[in-house]
Amino acid sequence: MNDSYDLTLVFASYCVAVIASFAAIYFSGRVRSLKSGFKSFSFFAGALCLGGGIWSMHFVGMSAYHTNFEMTFDVTWTVFSFVVALIASGLGLWVITLEKVSLFQLAGSALLVGMGVFAMHYSGMIAMQMSPGIIYNIPLVILSGIIAVAASFAALLICRNIELVPVKYSLLARLSAALIMGIAVCGMHYTGMSAVTFLVGAICSAENTLRGNWMGVPTAVASSVFLLLLVYIAYQDYRAIERSKREQEARDAAVMKSAFIDASSGLPNRSSLEKHLERLLVEKAGQPSSAFDIIYVELSDYRTIVRTKGEETAQNFAKQFARILERSIPENTFLARYNTNGFVAVLPESGLASLKQSARILSEKLLQTSAGKIANIHVRFGLGYSQYPQSGTLPKMLIRQAQVIKLRQQPTLQKTPEESLA
Numbered sequence: 001m002n003d004s005y006d007l008t009l010v011f012a013s014y015c016v017a018v019i020a021s022f023a024a025i026y027f028s029g030r031v032r033s034l035k036s037g038f039k040s041f042s043f044f045a046g047a048l049c050l051g052g053g054i055w056s057m058h059f060v061g062m063s064a065y066h067t068n069f070e071m072t073f074d075v076t077w078t079v080f081s082f083v084v085a086l087i088a089s090g091l092g093l094w095v096i097t098l099e100k101v102s103l104f105q106l107a108g109s110a111l112l113v114g115m116g117v118f119a120m121h122y123s124g125m126i127a128m129q130m131s132p133g134i135i136y137n138i139p140l141v142i143l144s145g146i147i148a149v150a151a152s153f154a155a156l157l158i159c160r161n162i163e164l165v166p167v168k169y170s171l172l173a174r175l176s177a178a179l180i181m182g183i184a185v186c187g188m189h190y191t192g193m194s195a196v197t198f199l200v201g202a203i204c205s206a207e208n209t210l211r212g213n214w215m216g217v218p219t220a221v222a223s224s225v226f227l228l229l230l231v232y233i234a235y236q237d238y239r240a241i242e243r244s245k246r247e248q249e250a251r252d253a254a255v256m257k258s259a260f261i262d263a264s265s266g267l268p269n270r271s272s273l274e275k276h277l278e279r280l281l282v283e284k285a286g287q288p289s290s291a292f293d294i295i296y297v298e299l300s301d302y303r304t305i306v307r308t309k310g311e312e313t314a315q316n317f318a319k320q321f322a323r324i325l326e327r328s329i330p331e332n333t334f335l336a337r338y339n340t341n342g343f344v345a346v347l348p349e350s351g352l353a354s355l356k357q358s359a360r361i362l363s364e365k366l367l368q369t370s371a372g373k374i375a376n377i378h379v380r381f382g383l384g385y386s387q388y389p390q391s392g393t394l395p396k397m398l399i400r401q402a403q404v405i406k407l408r409q410q411p412t413l414q415k416t417p418e419e420s421l422a
Contacts, residue, residue: 003198009064013057013189018182020053021155024089025174025181028159031097043093050155051089054117054185055082058124061189067198072208077127081120088116092152096160110156114149117185121148121192129205130198140195144188151184262337264315265322273336273344277395280346284388291349292388295359296402297325297366300380302341309377314340320374321381328365344399349387359383359407383407 027046031039058081062071095101095109121144125134158177165173260272268276284290299321306314318341325343329335334346347358363383382405386392391401 003065003067006064006066009060010186010190013060013064014182014186016053016060017057017185018178020049020057021181021185022174022178024050024053024093024155025159025162025177028093028096029163031093043090043097046093047086047090049089050093051082051086054089055085055120055124057185058121058189061186061193062124065193069198069203071128072204073124073127073210074129074205074208075210077123077129078210081123081127084116084123085120088113088120088152091116092156093159096156101160106156106160107153110153111149113156114145114152117152117188118145118148121189125192125196127208127210129208130202131205132199132202134202135197135199137195137197140191144192144195147184147188147191151181151188154184155181265319265337267322267326267343268334268336270336270338273334273338273346273399274395276334276336276346277398281388281393281395291390293347293349293355293358294386294388294391294398294402295345295347295355295362296338296384296386296399296405297343297345297362298382298384298403298405299341300382300408301378305377317374317377321379324366324374328362338399342403344402355385355387359385363407381408 024046027042027049030042031046059073059078065071092109092113095106095113101109128134158181162170162173162177260269260275261267262269280292284292299318302314302318305317318337322335322337322343325345326335329345330347336344336346338344345362363381366381367379384402384405384407386398386401388398392398
């Protein structure tokens with residue numbers, strides 16, 4: 001008999017298989033990640049996508065096959081082939097949702113699923129009810145079965161491990177997997193079709209009620225629209241997941257900020273300072289000649305301001321002082337609010353003489369910038385300093401040494417910074 005393939009419908013059958021595979025891969029992953037609610041929908045949607053996609057691909061592929069007789073199909077066998085495809089897909093999806101699956105169990109499941117796909121294909125062929133009957137090339141039939149099992153194993157393995165792919169490559173990985181699965185599904189179908197021989201004069205049963213071209217382009221279009229609808233649902237779900245992830249990240253960032261950032265001044269807090277010093281000590285541990293300096297700045301009248309003008313005024317005073325302090329210290333200096341009235345600056349090591357000079361310069365800059373007052377309150381502060389490793393080798397020891405005030409600025413007294421040096 002003269003036969004050939006409509007390449008447009010062959011390509012359409014491949015597209016149906018790819019879309020179905022992509023949707024099935026997505027929903028299978030969602031089944032494992034969800035605990036309830038959307039989980040049942042994802043399970044049935046995944047089974048429907050894969051089973052319906054394989055079934056649709058088969059009949060689109062059949063319509064792509066041009067021969068001397070009109071192809072028609074028996075309703076019962078056609079429906080049966082659809083049910084078999086759903087059961088096989090559902091079984092495969094159920095297996096990959098289990099918490100633990102060994103490679104042996106996965107192979108056994110692939111055998112069952114592959115045989116289900118194999119049964120779907122050949123029950124679809126039986127649905128033609130040919131007279132005289134179809135002749136099959138047994139080696140090619142066996143090969144199509146092997147391809148079905150191998151394709152099922154690949155599909156289960158991909159769906160089981162797709163979530164191990166980094167998030168930024170997940171979409172590309174799913175698309176690549178769907179393209180490969182589409183080739184495997186089509187490979188099984190067209191290998192099975194190559195095993196078929198229609199005898200001269202063979203015709204489909206006159207009792208077949210499914211006839212005409214309804215299983216060609218219309219089936220491809222209808223199944224693709226349905227599958228794309230499920231893909232759209234998956235996309236909306238993905239957007240919701242990403243939105244939820246961003247909101248969670250924002251909440252985590254807020255928690256982290258509250259844990260390591262002073263709410264009033266916006267500077268790193270005591271915990272953040274201690275972690276910074278711990279990191280520095282680890283870095284410097286293997287470098288004997290490496291050192292750093294710490295300058296402690298203490299607002300002298302903070303508690304008096306709290307008592308006389310209230311906590312809000314005192315916090316605003318400290319906040320404005322922190323801004324002045326930020327502008328007065330060298331760039332790339334780590335500055336933290338250590339407590340309510342104390343600030344700590346961590347600088348690269350410069351030697352004791354240079355450190356004393358840096359403290360004097362900072363003191364002068366603070367007074368010049370603030371003009372001696374903030375919000376009509378006199379700025380009184382003291383400075384102390386310490387050096388690693390001379391003053392200590394532990395964060396608390398270094399800070400405690402820096403808290404020994406060596407330089408005081410009191411605008412009410414007419415003294416220069418040098419005269420106030422302890």
